[in-house]
Amino acid sequence: MVATEVASRLKQYQPSARILLVEAGPDVSNDPDILQFSTLNFIGGKFDWGYKSTPQKGYDGRQIDVPSGRALGGGSVINGCGWFRGSRSDYDSWAEVVNDQRWSYEGQLPYFKKTEKWYNDKNSDEHGRSGTMHIESPISTNRIYPLASTVEKAWEEFHVRQLPHNDSNAGANIGFGELNENRAQGARQIAPLAYPLDGVTVLTNTLVNSIIVDASNKATGIQLGDGTKVHADEVIVAAGAYRTPQLLMLSGLGPKETLDRHDIAVKADIPDVGQNFNDHVMVYLNWKLKDPSKGFAIGSSNEIFAEPRFATGTPLSHVAYTEVPRAALEAAIAKDEGVNGGVVDPNHHHLLKRDWALMENIVMYLAIPPVPTDGTHISTAQMALKPTSRGSVTIASADPADAPVIDPNYFATEVDRTVWRHSLRRIAAFMAGEDTVLGREVVAEKTPFPGFERIDAAGSSDAYLDSRVKAHGVSTFHGCGTCSMGKVVDTELRVKGVENLRIIDASVIPIAVGAHIQATVYALAEQAAVIIAKEKGVAI
Ligand SMILES: Cc1cc2nc3c(=O)[nH]c(=O)nc-3n(C[C@H](O)[C@H](O)[C@H](O)COP(=O)(O)OP(=O)(O)OC[C@H]3O[C@@H](n4cnc5c(N)ncnc54)[C@H](O)[C@@H]3O)c2cc1C
Known part of the structure; x- marks a missing residue:
């Protein structure tokens, strides 16, 4: 790039x-196709090196797709x-x-x-x-999504504050702001x-x-x-x-x-x-709507989504950045670092020296596979912002044509596990609990991934939440x-x-x-x- x-x-x-x-x-x-809206449709295509990670220990041996522009x-x-x-x-x-x-x-x-x-x-x-x-941004391109003001209200109810000027790209990002994209009237801008x-x-x-x-x-x-x-x-x-x-x-x-x-x-x-x-790990979840006929999601009969302006960007409005309680973070750091008595020096670890948003949370106005885009679901994407797991890249051979060996070593630290456990519980409470207008009026329930139980804000165990990241964590x-x-x-x-x-x-x-x-x-x-x-x- x-x-x-x-x-x-x-x-x-x-x-x-x-x-x-x-x-x-x-x-x-x-190539006019490159500039089209469907942003990720080139993953796995001819302009992708198409790497795969090594089997990931933290994911019970699962290998992850690692696309890279070529x-x-x-x-x-x-x-x-x-x-x-x-x-x-x-x-x-x-x-x-x-x-x-x-x-x-x-x-x-x-x-x-x-x-x-x-x-x-x-x-x-x-x-x-x-x-x-x-x-x-969605507002600059006049994409006012039917659920946007509800999502905004829900974050406020959840004590996540709107950032000044709705702008999370101005140095302070604990709170929520508008999505931004580097597009010109929807078109991709390549380097x-x-x-x-x-x-x-x-x-x-x-x-x-x-x-x-x-x-x-x-x-x-x-x-x-x-x-x-x-x-x-x-x-x-x-x-x-x-x-x-x-x-x-x-x-x-x-x-x-x-x-x-x-x-x-x-x-x-x-x-x-x-x-x-x-690398940042992302986890997607699907949420079933109480009343799909209200036209909140792409795939519904809501004609607004067919208007050209809605083809100028990704179907979401806000990005929220949330923290993790300091005590939980300190305990996780102490465990990772083998600190006696579990007390860590706040001046020592970078995550304790400053205040950090540790999870990015996005509500998307469409379903994510395997749920079809039929207007019955919306979804969430969460991305862990400050992973402490570290991996490596090395060579497979002395042949330049061979792909490098990529071992991201995902989900290898207690800090990363703690951030995910906390944030998965929080998103379940945010989307389907009584504390927000989304949970009270819009979302019926979390749609479980085939073969998995529903994530429950209060009931899911640490081990269960870990198993979800192991099974569904992807690269961003x-x-x-x-x-x-x-x-x-x-x-x-x-x-x-x-x-x-x-x-x-x-x-x-x-x-x-x-x-x-x-x-x-x-x-x-x-x-x-x-x-x-x-x-x-x-x-x-
Ligand atoms: C699918 C995908 C989606 C992404 N989405 C986002 C997003 O929405 N927002 C965001 O902020 N970031 C996103 N990123 C990340 C962002 O695009 C990368 O961080 C960025 O491209 C890195 O730039 P770079 O110059 O370091 O490397 P690259 O962009 O990877 O450029 C390296 C170039 O070097 C070439 N090259 C490599 N080896 C050789 C060689 N031996 N000889 C000659 N040429 C060689 C490659 O072909 C490539 O063109 C995404 C990345 C991918 C792959």
Whole structure:
């Protein structure tokens, strides 16, 4: 995704630069199908690398689909267009981890703004109005869903407050706000259209086999799949969280033990390459409506859903971010860390130092499979925002054509289990309990997944709730962290111990950002391009 962005910006900042962008997939910028609304219909298609995770211990051996964009523009070609910024706490803790304020919230804010063409001027200190991506919302596209005001009221009744300006993308996200998407009147905006590549030489359908590193540990170019060697004064890797660590390892840059196992000559022993993998887990649930004839859900006879404006975005209105009681979190951290007596130092653990939203909760106005979209159900999607489970990416062989080995190590910590138990109970109370208008007037009951009991806010045991995540937790496709800043790259994105080599993509994010990650990845690439341009003496 950001390879295009970085190439485009570097050419803009330094027009004399000669830049070659090499992409394994095709250029689909002129493919009208790509821009259509049905956002995720490319998962498993020809622009998806189509990975599978290793059997997940935390999921009793289940393997998870791990889609990943394979085209000029990477993930932007197949992603869901959800536009979410993490909280101030996310970026401030990132800056703390790497000891560089450029990566704090204030440090990254100018670059978030640079990526945004925000749809209103209500929060102008927080948003750009003339950036690269059109950002829209249900209200800005006049998609007033029949249940939207009811959902809003239900969150208020549940003591989850509306965020100022209905905006959860302004640094504070405990509460609820409107959905945002990077669409232009509903159309997907892919990276090569948002960031033009005029003057950049682009080689598509070409796999990079390795980075050429000389005897003095200087990157001098790349080797392509057909053996061609391309000299370069500098190499920037932007192959994403799965393939960037693979490419480094294939080039002799990675954990020595792994390289030895595959007979790859070690250029630099960098044990952290491929470590610190993290991803957000999502769980969907279906909820049966008391009276489907009211036309609350897509698939019902409500004619409003056939109007073109309702085809401009995902069928939901609000996104709510909720916390987990601190005592439960402390106990879980104590268990994970084996702290005697169960008392943890609040200054020690990142989840205790700041206030965090730990679960994203969305009510969607349609059913999720296996329930048909027939207007009888709505659904919820929950996404755990700050997982502490960490996985890894490594190589299967020394063959660049082989898929990397992806082990997300989902659901491996007591913190993650605690967050899910609490949040599943809460969503059951929110959707079907007496405390909210949704439960009292709209939702009849939770529709159990075939073979499972209904989740019950009061009655479901921890073990039962764990079994639901094990059976139904899926990836939200936000893999990151595998070449973390501070460990593998420095705060100017240079690979430690290797000259003339940088990494700019999701793999450098050192923490679990509490939001869908594309806005963060775009912003980090904006800042990276400025860092590089300044290094070359360009005044920006
Ligand atoms: C199905 C899906 C839905 C998503 N939905 C959302 C969403 O709604 N909101 C959100 O915020 N985020 C979403 N994401 C996540 C977001 O798209 C990614 O975080 C983002 O694409 C990461 O950007 P990147 O530049 O790090 O890597 P990528 O976008 O993966 O780009 C890496 C590029 O490098 C190419 N490449 C890899 N290896 C080589 C090689 N050896 N030689 C040449 N080229 C190579 C790949 O083909 C790819 O084009 C989604 C992701 C997916 C897959």
